[in-house]
Amino acid sequence: MNFDFSDEQKQLKDEARRFLADKASKSALRKILDGQSGLDGKAGASYDKTLWKGVAEMGWLGAAIPEAHGGLGLGRLELCVLAEEIGRSLAAVPFSSTVYFFAEALLLAGSDAQKAAWLPKIAQGDAIGCFAISEGPGAVSASAIRCSYENGALNGVKTPVTDGDVADAAIVLAKEGSGLSLFLAPLEGVARESLKTLEPTRGHAALTFKNTKAERIGEAGRGWELAEAVLDRAATLLAFEQVGGAQACLEMAVDYAKNRYAFSRPIGSFQGIKHKLADMYVNIEVARSNAYYAAWALSTEAPELKLAAAAARVAACEAYHFAAKENVQTHGGIGFTWEVDCHLFYRRAKLLAVQAGAPAVWKEKLVRQLEAKNAA
Amino acid sequence: MDFNDTPEEAKFRSEARAFLDANLKPKLRGREPGGGGDELARSKAYQKKKADAGFSGITWPKEHGGRGLPAIFQVIFGQEEGKYEPLGGPFIIGLGMCVPTIISMGTDAQRERFVAKALNGEEIWCQLFSEPSAGSDVAAARTRAVKDGEDWIVNGQKVWTSGAHISDWGLLLVRTDPELPKHKGLTMFIVNMKDPGVEVRPIHQMSGGSNFNEVYFTDVRIADAMRVGGVGEGWKVALVTLMNERLAVGGSPGPDYAEILELARRLSGPSGQGALLQDPAFRQKLADWYVSAEGYKLGRFRTMTALSKGGVPGPESSIGKIINANRLQDITNAAIEAQDHYGIVAQDGPDGVFGDAYLWAPGLRIAGGSDEILKNIIAERVLGLPQDPRADKDVAFKDLPTGR
Numbered sequence: 001m002n003f004d005f006s007d008e009q010k011q012l013k014d015e016a017r018r019f020l021a022d023k024a025s026k027s028a029l030r031k032i033l034d035g036q037s038g039l040d041g042k043a044g045a046s047y048d049k050t051l052w053k054g055v056a057e058m059g060w061l062g063a064a065i066p067e068a069h070g071g072l073g074l075g076r077l078e079l080c081v082l083a084e085e086i087g088r089s090l091a092a093v094p095f096s097s098t099v100y101f102f103a104e105a106l107l108l109a110g111s112d113a114q115k116a117a118w119l120p121k122i123a124q125g126d127a128i129g130c131f132a133i134s135e136g137p138g139a140v141s142a143s144a145i146r147c148s149y150e151n152g153a154l155n156g157v158k159t160p161v162t163d164g165d166v167a168d169a170a171i172v173l174a175k176e177g178s179g180l181s182l183f184l185a186p187l188e189g190v191a192r193e194s195l196k197t198l199e200p201t202r203g204h205a206a207l208t209f210k211n212t213k214a215e216r217i218g219e220a221g222r223g224w225e226l227a228e229a230v231l232d233r234a235a236t237l238l239a240f241e242q243v244g245g246a247q248a249c250l251e252m253a254v255d256y257a258k259n260r261y262a263f264s265r266p267i268g269s270f271q272g273i274k275h276k277l278a279d280m281y282v283n284i285e286v287a288r289s290n291a292y293y294a295a296w297a298l299s300t301e302a303p304e305l306k307l308a309a310a311a312a313r314v315a316a317c318e319a320y321h322f323a324a325k326e327n328v329q330t331h332g333g334i335g336f337t338w339e340v341d342c343h344l345f346y347r348r349a350k351l352l353a354v355q356a357g358a359p360a361v362w363k364e365k366l367v368r369q370l371e372a373k374n375a376a
Numbered sequence: 377m378d379f380n381d382t383p384e385e386a387k388f389r390s391e392a393r394a395f396l397d398a399n400l401k402p403k404l405r406g407r408e409p410g411g412g413g414d415e416l417a418r419s420k421a422y423q424k425k426k427a428d429a430g431f432s433g434i435t436w437p438k439e440h441g442g443r444g445l446p447a448i449f450q451v452i453f454g455q456e457e458g459k460y461e462p463l464g465g466p467f468i469i470g471l472g473m474c475v476p477t478i479i480s481m482g483t484d485a486q487r488e489r490f491v492a493k494a495l496n497g498e499e500i501w502c503q504l505f506s507e508p509s510a511g512s513d514v515a516a517a518r519t520r521a522v523k524d525g526e527d528w529i530v531n532g533q534k535v536w537t538s539g540a541h542i543s544d545w546g547l548l549l550v551r552t553d554p555e556l557p558k559h560k561g562l563t564m565f566i567v568n569m570k571d572p573g574v575e576v577r578p579i580h581q582m583s584g585g586s587n588f589n590e591v592y593f594t595d596v597r598i599a600d601a602m603r604v605g606g607v608g609e610g611w612k613v614a615l616v617t618l619m620n621e622r623l624a625v626g627g628s629p630g631p632d633y634a635e636i637l638e639l640a641r642r643l644s645g646p647s648g649q650g651a652l653l654q655d656p657a658f659r660q661k662l663a664d665w666y667v668s669a670e671g672y673k674l675g676r677f678r679t680m681t682a683l684s685k686g687g688v689p690g691p692e693s694s695i696g697k698i699i700n701a702n703r704l705q706d707i708t709n710a711a712i713e714a715q716d717h718y719g720i721v722a723q724d725g726p727d728g729v730f731g732d733a734y735l736w737a738p739g740l741r742i743a744g745g746s747d748e749i750l751k752n753i754i755a756e757r758v759l760g761l762p763q764d765p766r767a768d769k770d771v772a773f774k775d776l777p778t779g780r
């Protein structure tokens with residue numbers, strides 16, 4: 001057994017951390033937050049375009065894309081270490097939508113032609129992708145999908161779609177005949193309504209498809225199954241972002257607790273704070289170990305992925321939620337201000353907890369896997 | 377024990393209803409209209425009518441303009457008023473904390489000057505206790521008052537002062553003697569917020585709005601007649617305010633079990649089959665939320681009963697805010713997750729209340745005594761557990777260690 005990343009992977013992680021510390025500054029993030037990323041502080045993009053370009057130049061967008069399709073042909077483990085650093089930095093880029101969802105869907109189910117058409121553009125940073133399954137409030141379920149495909153065209157509304165406001169193309173789950181299939185739809189000409197969210201550093205939109213040309217990806221009628229498989233992959237990668245974000249919260253809180261005094265002592269000397277920070281650490285370690293296992297399953301295409309991804313997601317959602325809210329709490333009044341970064345993590349934690357399906361949905365999946373595995 | 381109104385209480389309740397029906401709009405489900413300038417004027421107008429009708433200061437002594445009724449009548453009025461649009465916000469700190477402190481610790485002249493105008497909404501109050509390095513440890517206040525003839529000159533800074541921007545008066549905790557140990561060198565004053573030496577700067581909070589402020593004092597002159605309690609007795613006075621605060625700020629603050637129940641009827645559940653409300657795991661949580669909300673509410677009735685018999689609000693009331701603030705964070709989080717991906721959308725409709733409240737729930741866990749401080753109070757003052765060793769007891773305040 002070797003349950004750790006390799007030296008090269010750790011080196012990649014260090015390099016990513018240095019790059020993001022420099023290029024994904026909180027001040028750039030705050031311009032997006034305040035809707036002032038445009039020139040002269042005018043309303044601008046929902047993502048950091050300079051950083052996106054930098055990320056593309058670093059080759060990260062194609063880290064897991066085969067060289068034949070213009071990527072670096074590294075592996076999923078490399079993508080995991082990058083995800084952790086992106087999560088820690090809160091980088092305001094459409095990385096997860098493009099890489100964990102869109103590219104993974106193509107790698108999983110795309111035809112050679114579809115891969116050839118899109119993967120090189122992704123790897124170059126010339127295309128942004130997104131994943132459109134939700135159609136409104138409530139758990140997404142196969143029977144509730146209304147969006148439909150007929151005669152080469154999609155009709156219906158998907159909302160919310162993370163990065164749907166800027167994406168060039170979407171992977172869309174829609175009805176086809178009596179079943180569901182997955183489709184690839186370029187978004188040119190599709191009506192998009194930008195949505196205000198609790199997490200303004202990531203863009204969101206409602207997409208309205210009206211006779212939108214689209215092509216099926218994967219087999220007809222297997223849409224739900226494929227969407228679930230994409231979600232397993234994305235959940236694994238997102239778990240690393242979540243662990244990275246949670247770890248950043250823990251570090252902020254520990255640092256503050258060492259330096260902030262109340263009652264003439266550092267607040268970190270009070271057990272009420274010590275135990276809170278220790279709980280954060282425990283949750284993060286549980287999440288990290290589950291994420292590692294899912295990373296292994298993802299990188300080796302092991303059948304364990306379904307259960308491992310669910311476990312990684314459930315643990316990561318819990319760890320990030322707890323770390324983000326208790327980081328605010330540890331900071332006291334100052335943690336409740338706009339200027340201090342605590343709320344940026346609190347917001348991102350919530351987005352990542354619902355973006356690939358809420359924890360309750362994954363707990364249900366997890367237990368179904370467990371039941372099947374332990375069938376009498 | 378009897379949970380039904382006595383004939384006298386029933387009569388009071390129907391009077392309250394008639395008054396409220398005539399003067400307030402019913403509560404909207406979910407989100408309330410944003411706090412525009414006009415809202416303050418409406419709040420003040422409502423407060424005036426309330427005072428004229430005898431519903432302001434229901435439990436306060438008659439000689440101070442109150443009605444002198446037992447606490448249960450305040451509970452009854454609160455229950456009925458809670459069904460209408462909330463307009464009482466600007467007066468919570470004054471009527472719940474500052475003015476009761478003046479009634480019990482102030483001079484006759486102060487009561488004469490301030491009580492009636494607070495009761496009828498003419499004047500708004502804020503609580504100037506916390507400072508950048510004195511929050512949980514509020515007795516570490518550094519804002520200085522120095523005697524100058526019959527007056528005091530105040531210099532320093534307060535922070536997180538809710539409502540300072542709309543306030544006429546503030547209850548101000550200052551240090552009058554840094555040579556004494558920390559709790560002994562404090563004194564309480566009433567300060568005119570319109571004094572030119574008082575500068576109020578809004579703080580942008582994480583939920584987006586700006587309801588609290590930094591307040592700077594530069595050579596502010598305060599007459600000795602505005603001192604509340606003796607010189608060096610500021611901590612004793614502050615404790616009266618803080619005890620009242622535990623009662624005033626504990627209330628149920630946002631969407632609760634009823635709102636999430638309503639939401640759960642309309643949403644699909646996590647198994648993809650049926651409504652969320654039919655999901656067994658959700659139902660179990662709903663039961664917990666109900667028990668928590670009722671436990672708080674009924675516990676308050678017990679407190680009110682004790683107060684009616686002449687008790688004073690004790691450290692036990694600390695549990696209210698722990699229960700409610702954490703439930704609010706939990707329910708709003710659950711409501712967001714229940715909507716799945718859509719939960720991240722900041723909605724304009726009634727369901728938007730969950731996202732809004734999710735962003736201010738963290739403030740509620742900190743304001744008016746953080747969870748940790750309230751738990752320490754319960755552990756030490758209710759359960760009698762030994763205190764942490766104190767580094768700050770018999771040392772001159774100026775010699776105490778500080779951090780950032």
Ligand SMILES: Cc1cc2nc3c(=O)[nH]c(=O)nc-3n(C[C@H](O)[C@H](O)[C@H](O)COP(=O)(O)OP(=O)(O)OC[C@H]3O[C@@H](n4cnc5c(N)ncnc54)[C@H](O)[C@@H]3O)c2cc1C
Nearest residue numbers: 270272329332333505506511512536538739743744746748
């Ligand atoms: C929305 C809001 C409104 C407010 N309104 C007012 C107002 O109107 N007037 C006013 O005077 N103040 C107000 N406050 C200030 C509030 O009372 C303080 O923020 C609070 O007491 C915490 O102090 P602090 O911010 O300095 O945090 P700190 O005291 O620095 O606390 C930081 C962390 O350390 C923990 N901690 C501190 N001491 C201990 C201990 N002994 N054991 C365990 N843990 C400990 C705290 O729980 C917290 O988690 C408001 C605050 C908020 C958030």
